[in-house]
Amino acid sequence: MTELAFQDQYADEYAHCYGCGRLNEDGMKLKSYWDGEETVCRFTADPKFSGGYPGFLYGGMIASLMDCHGAATAWAAKARTVQQEATRFVTASLKVDFRAPAPTNVELEVRGKINEIKGRKVVVDLTLSAAGKLCAEGSAVMVEIPINRQEG
Numbered sequence: 001m002t003e004l005a006f007q008d009q010y011a012d013e014y015a016h017c018y019g020c021g022r023l024n025e026d027g028m029k030l031k032s033y034w035d036g037e038e039t040v041c042r043f044t045a046d047p048k049f050s051g052g053y054p055g056f057l058y059g060g061m062i063a064s065l066m067d068c069h070g071a072a073t074a075w076a077a078k079a080r081t082v083q084q085e086a087t088r089f090v091t092a093s094l095k096v097d098f099r100a101p102a103p104t105n106v107e108l109e110v111r112g113k114i115n116e117i118k119g120r121k122v123v124v125d126l127t128l129s130a131a132g133k134l135c136a137e138g139s140a141v142m143v144e145i146p147i148n149r150q151e152g
């Protein structure tokens with residue numbers, strides 16, 4: 001049986017994200033999975049997402065990849081540790097340090113590691129690498145949407 005991506009387990013009402021929503025026809029449909037105690041998401045960026053120099057990805061896309069994978073990691077961490085299905089995590093804070101240019105047309109690997117789980121908050125440490133070379137690292141504070149937020 002094929003492992004389901006975290007994002008493919010979100011309830012329909014939370015599956016419209018441009019980055020990772022399975023129900024967003026125009027989106028990137030990023031997929032995140034467990035890899036031991038870490039999580040991983042792989043994505044190859046089309047050259048149309050180039051930054052100022054051909055062949056390299058623009059920084060906003062790097063942040064987007066880390067953002068979406070961070071939210072998915074927080075969701076999965078809650079499901080694994082609290083053994084309770086989460087609603088959806090949104091980004092309260094995202095820090096990215098750009099360490100080296102990230103290429104387009106090369107598979108990128110985004111990794112997440114749980115730093116802290118406290119109440120509705122999950123802090124995730126993140127890296128983005130290309131062919132084993134670290135291109136960006138950072139962390140995200142993810143907060144779970146309370147169930148009654150969607151009704152108000």
Ligand SMILES: CCCCCCCCCC(=O)SCCNC(=O)CCNC(=O)[C@H](O)C(C)(C)COP(=O)(O)OP(=O)(O)OC[C@H]1O[C@@H](n2cnc3c(N)ncnc32)[C@H](O)[C@@H]1OP(=O)(O)O
Binds near residue numbers: 090118120121145150
């Ligand atoms: C129903 C649909 C609502 C969905 C709206 C978002 C849809 C967009 C999805 C995305 O694209 S995610 C990227 C953009 N992010 C956003 O648009 C989120 C906008 N911000 C918010 O909605 C609220 O600020 C947020 C839900 C993130 C937090 O507000 P809350 O009032 O629910 O949280 P609260 O103040 O109770 O804080 C919970 C914990 O998070 C921590 N926290 C909150 N904001 C923080 C921050 N900026 N930096 C660091 N920590 C933060 C806070 O300190 C606390 O930790 P502790 O329990 O340890 O004290």
